[in-house]
Structures are given as structure tokens and as C-alpha cells.
Amino acid sequence: MTSNELDKMIWQTVASIPFGKVMTYGQIALSCGYPGYARYVGTVLKKLPADTELPWHRVINAQGRSSFPEGSDKYQDQLQRLRAEAIVINNGKIALSIYQHQ
DNA sequence: GGGTTGACAAATG
DNA sequence: CCATTTGCCAACC
Numbered sequence: 001m002t003s004n005e006l007d008k009m010i011w012q013t014v015a016s017i018p019f020g021k022v023m024t025y026g027q028i029a030l031s032c033g034y035p036g037y038a039r040y041v042g043t044v045l046k047k048l049p050a051d052t053e054l055p056w057h058r059v060i061n062a063q064g065r066s067s068f069p070e071g072s073d074k075y076q077d078q079l080q081r082l083r084a085e086a087i088v089i090n091n092g093k094i095a096l097s098i099y100q101h102q
Numbered sequence: 103g104g105g106t107t108g109a110c111a112a113a114t115g
Numbered sequence: 116c117c118a119t120t121t122g123c124c125a126a127c128c
Contacts, residue, residue: 063111074109
């Protein structure tokens with residue numbers, strides 16, 4: 001039962017990230033009340049359909065980088081989506097001090 | 103039901 | 116900054 005409920009919480013949290021801001025996997029897990037579930041947040045996002053409205057691109061890892069292999073289509077896609085939100089990316093890195101939500 | 107995998111993270115050298 | 120190690124936990128085979 002917990003699994004499906006947590007999934008919803010994660011979706012809600014991701015949906016709550018405002019335009020031009022980002023959150024890390026661990027931060028999302030924590031704000032859902034599930035510290036240590038950073039990896040699970042990743043597995044949940046992976047299950048999303050390609051045409052989802054959820055702003056999954058606003059979710060990055062603790063290093064301020066995309067978690068996709070550099071150069072992959074998903075990687076390029078995520079970075080383009082972020083740039084479209086006026087987010088500046090330097091050498092694949094996003095300044096969490098500026099763009100991290102909360 | 104044990105071993106592997108992965109859209110993670112923090113510590114260490 | 117980069118590489119490795121360790122901890123973590125659900126999904127998958």
C-alpha cells in the first residue's frame with residue numbers, strides 16, 4: 001500500500017516544482033517523508049510515460065547534473081528543457097545555490 | 103528468494 | 116575535480 005501512496009507523493013512533489021527551479025532526488029524523497037529513498041524517486045520517474053505532463057526535467061542529482069549519460073538523447077532533452085526555463089548550465093552543471101527550490 | 107541493477111548520495115583519498 | 120567505496124532500497128530476473 002505504501003508504494004502506491006509514495007508514488008503519488010513523489011508525483012505531487014515533482015509537479016510542485018515551480019518554473020525555473022529544480023530539486024534533487026534526495027530532496028524530493030526527504031520532503032515526502034522518506035529519507036534514503038533517493039534511488040526510488042529515480043525508479044518512479046523512469047516509469048513515467050514519454051508524453052507525461054510532469055516536469056521530470058526539473059529533477060537532477062545532488063551534484064547539480066543530469067543523471068542521464070552525457071550525450072544521450074534524454075540528457076540533451078533535459079538540458080534543453082531547463083535552458084527553456086532560463087536556467088543557465090555550465091559544463092553540464094546547474095548551480096543549486098541559485099536554482100534549487102526551497 | 104538470493105543476486106543484480108539503477109534517472110541516488112555522502113564520504114574518502 | 117575525479118575515482119572509488121559504502122550505504123541505501125525497490126524493481127527485476
